[in-house]
Amino acid sequence: MAQRSMTPSVKPSPQALASILEKSGVRANAQQVHQLWIYHRWLRKHNVELNLTRVHNFDNMVRKLYLDSILPGLMVSLPSPLMDLGTGPGMPGIPLKIFNPDLEVVLAESRQHRVRFLEDVCAALGLSGVSIEGRRIGPSYDRPVRGVITRAVESMAETMERIEGCLEKGGLLIFMKGPHCDDELDRAVRRFEGRFALKEDRHYVIPGTPHRRRLVVFVRQSERAALVRQAASASGRHKRMASFDNAAFKRLQKALTPRGIRKEGLCLVSGAKVVRDVLASRPNLVQAWISVAGGPPPPSACGEHVTWLELDKNLFETLDLFGTGHPLLSVQVPPILYWTPENGLGPGCTLFVPFQDPENVGAVLRTAAAFGVTAVVLLKESAHPFHPKAVRASAGAAFRLRLFFGPSVADLPTTLPMIALSQDGCPLHEAIFPETFGLLAGLEGPGLPEPWRRQAVAIPMVPGVESLNAATATAVALYEWRRRAVNPARG
Numbered sequence: 001m002a003q004r005s006m007t008p009s010v011k012p013s014p015q016a017l018a019s020i021l022e023k024s025g026v027r028a029n030a031q032q033v034h035q036l037w038i039y040h041r042w043l044r045k046h047n048v049e050l051n052l053t054r055v056h057n058f059d060n061m062v063r064k065l066y067l068d069s070i071l072p073g074l075m076v077s078l079p080s081p082l083m084d085l086g087t088g089p090g091m092p093g094i095p096l097k098i099f100n101p102d103l104e105v106v107l108a109e110s111r112q113h114r115v116r117f118l119e120d121v122c123a124a125l126g127l128s129g130v131s132i133e134g135r136r137i138g139p140s141y142d143r144p145v146r147g148v149i150t151r152a153v154e155s156m157a158e159t160m161e162r163i164e165g166c167l168e169k170g171g172l173l174i175f176m177k178g179p180h181c182d183d184e185l186d187r188a189v190r191r192f193e194g195r196f197a198l199k200e201d202r203h204y205v206i207p208g209t210p211h212r213r214r215l216v217v218f219v220r221q222s223e224r225a226a227l228v229r230q231a232a233s234a235s236g237r238h239k240r241m242a243s244f245d246n247a248a249f250k251r252l253q254k255a256l257t258p259r260g261i262r263k264e265g266l267c268l269v270s271g272a273k274v275v276r277d278v279l280a281s282r283p284n285l286v287q288a289w290i291s292v293a294g295g296p297p298p299p300s301a302c303g304e305h306v307t308w309l310e311l312d313k314n315l316f317e318t319l320d321l322f323g324t325g326h327p328l329l330s331v332q333v334p335p336i337l338y339w340t341p342e343n344g345l346g347p348g349c350t351l352f353v354p355f356q357d358p359e360n361v362g363a364v365l366r367t368a369a370a371f372g373v374t375a376v377v378l379l380k381e382s383a384h385p386f387h388p389k390a391v392r393a394s395a396g397a398a399f400r401l402r403l404f405f406g407p408s409v410a411d412l413p414t415t416l417p418m419i420a421l422s423q424d425g426c427p428l429h430e431a432i433f434p435e436t437f438g439l440l441a442g443l444e445g446p447g448l449p450e451p452w453r454r455q456a457v458a459i460p461m462v463p464g465v466e467s468l469n470a471a472t473a474t475a476v477a478l479y480e481w482r483r484r485a486v487n488p489a490r491g
């Protein structure tokens with residue numbers, strides 16, 4: 001059974017309104033009480049027909065709607081103009097405006113019957129410095145504002161995407177949230193690193209109620225898309241692509257295939273984190289920042305040489321193989337020299353990779369970086385290390401390692417100081433890792449050619465199970481090598 005409100009019913013009046021606010025620490029002057037009372041009357045009058053709020057009890061309306069709307073103005077210095085995104089019947093925007101008369105407020109609301117209510121109520125209140133955007137705000141909305149506040153609309157990440165075009169650099173993004181928003185907050189912080197910085201996460205209780213709230217405030221760190229587009233266009237570094245026949249688009253499409261990657265010397269990088277890593281580790285190799293039209297502009301980490309390509313949705317989705325929705329990078333493939341047995345091996349471990357599955361190649365590159373191998377030789381059998389699937393699985397490690405192309409596994413001289421991995425070898429814990437050695441994993445499926453099997457090392461497993469995935473087996477062997485290097489006594 002639904003629990004009834006324990007709040008004693010208070011007879012609605014301007015005096016009762018002022019009294020509840022005052023007891024809650026908010027002192028209202030006569031004009032503010034008058035305006036809030038008129039607002040309250042309008043809400044009550046039109047609620048049945050327009051379904052504006054589900055809160056009905058007077059005391060609850062004052063505390064859970066008006067007071068709740070006013071409180072952010074007491075906790076942060078509100079920037080002006082401030083857009084209330086998804087204001088509904090005007091919350092928090094209207095109470096905030098009443099209590100901050102100098103604030104310029106933009107009430108953004110997409111539902112037209114609510115927009116008409118907002119127009120009428122603002123006229124009745126005689127509010128100046130309030131404008132109404134009766135439309136759905138999306139990333140292409142580019143009227144600049146210094147702040148955005150939002151209450152009960154959507155997830156933080158969704159709003160961050162949405163206000164890409166309008167919130168100025170240095171502007172505040174203020175979320176009015178319930179107490180349990182840790183997960184969406186973590187996701188937003190991670191996903192928008194470099195674009196928004198968390199400034200404040202304040203926990204509070206609406207006075208006179210048990211209702212816990214959080215005010216989460218971000219500062220925008222990146223420039224508005226319109227300004228970046230303008231500057232990039234002026235210097236010829238911005239291109240809009242709408243056709244699959246566009247020659248530059250076709251070139252990008254080629255970077256999805258190993259042949260194209262070789263021919264064009266170009267690869268595509270996807271995923272917010274890998275994109276950030278590559279921008280940080282190899283900025284000079286980045287050629288273009290590829291976003292969907294109206295998507296986020298290149299961040300400042302993209303140097304002056306980087307072109308911004310804004311693609312129609314269907315074009316972007318063709319390149320965004322993994323459906324990340326996040327901008328991609330087109331990156332010049334770093335030069336990869338050819339290794340021959342005459343080059344010998346450097347000190348430490350050189351990893352020889354024959355994997356044909358690009359995801360296995362990526363996974364093993366990530367592992368190689370984690371355990372500090374000296375170099376990686378991609379044998380003739382191997383998938384291309386800059387195949388989009390490999391780059392993604394490598395989490396950017398493909399750009400940090402010393403990579404070489406090498407001969408076929410069949411042409412590796414068996415005289416090399418090599419530790420080969422094969423199920424029929426001697427147990428890994430009996431293996432001796434020389435100061436300088438190569439680690440050779442088997443091909444997925446057939447494993448290693450016969451000569452290598454004779455001197456191979458095996459990772460002991462429970463009898464009767466399938467062999468380990470090749471990249472996983474390599475990870476176990478590298479771990480064992482590292483463990484002994486760190487703690488030789490336990491070898």
Ligand SMILES: C[S@@+](CC[C@H](N)C(=O)[O-])C[C@H]1O[C@@H](n2cnc3c(N)ncnc32)[C@H](O)[C@@H]1O
Pocket residue numbers: 085086087088089090091092108109110111114135136137138150151152153162
């Ligand atoms: C659940 S209501 C919350 C209203 C108000 N902020 C409140 O706290 O009472 C969400 C409102 O946001 C509006 N809305 C959602 N997305 C919007 C967008 N992208 N642009 C403008 N209005 C939007 C909806 O029409 C709806 O009226």
